[in-house]
Amino acid sequence: MFARSLLLVILFVLTACPVAVAENPADSKGKVLVVFIYDPHCQYTCDKVRPTVREVQSKYAKAVSYLEIDTGEEHSKQSKALAEKNGVLWFYNDNLKFVPVVGFFSPERKCIKYLTGPKTKGVYQAALERAMKAK
Numbered sequence: 001m002f003a004r005s006l007l008l009v010i011l012f013v014l015t016a017c018p019v020a021v022a023e024n025p026a027d028s029k030g031k032v033l034v035v036f037i038y039d040p041h042c043q044y045t046c047d048k049v050r051p052t053v054r055e056v057q058s059k060y061a062k063a064v065s066y067l068e069i070d071t072g073e074e075h076s077k078q079s080k081a082l083a084e085k086n087g088v089l090w091f092y093n094d095n096l097k098f099v100p101v102v103g104f105f106s107p108e109r110k111c112i113k114y115l116t117g118p119k120t121k122g123v124y125q126a127a128l129e130r131a132m133k134a135k
Contacts, residue, residue, distance in 0.1 A: 031065045032131045033105040035088050039071045042099050048118040049100040056124045063132060071096050104131035 034057050038046040050068075057066045067086055069079050083092035087109035095101045095114070103114040104127045112131040115123065 030107045031063055032060075032107060032128065033065045033067060033086065033088070033103075033109065034128060034131075035083075035086075035091060035103040035105065036066070036068045037071060037092060037095050037099055037101045037103070038068065039099045041072070045118055046100040049102065052118075052121050053102055053124055056121060056128055059125075060128060060132070064128065071099055102127075104128055106131055106134040110134065 034053065036050065036053050038050070054066070057064050067082070067088075069083055069092055071079065071092075080089065080092065083089040088103065088105065091103050091105075091111060091114070095103075095116075098116050100118070101114055101116045102119075102124065104112045106112055112134045113127040115127060
């Protein structure tokens with residue numbers, strides 16, 4: 001019973017996290033960046049996108065950094081700082097109203113592709129591979 005309760009608490013904390021970064025922005029230099037912008041109130045579509053994007057990104061974890069940014073008003077300041085620190089503030093500002101949106105950036109933070117709404121795993125994988133090939 002205790003293990004089940006602990007697991008539920010851990011799952012709640014992980015899903016309620018307002019802003020998540022897979023790694024330190026300084027460690028993402030020279031890597032492709034995948035940015036998932038979501039709103040905490042967009043549970044149905046955002047919750048369909050998140051696991052698929054995470055799965056695709058994890059396949060290339062050594063070459064790809066992953067960033068999740070919450071567009072909720074209560075985290076606005078923190079989210080903007082996170083986007084700026086990672087060189088994607090313009091992308092965050094341009095997509096506040098179009099969640100969920102996933103951006104694929106070259107190591108130089110050039111936006112190679114962005115996708116709104118849920119897509120198939122193959123679509124996300126193709127966009128990520130395209131970003132990995134970009135110069």
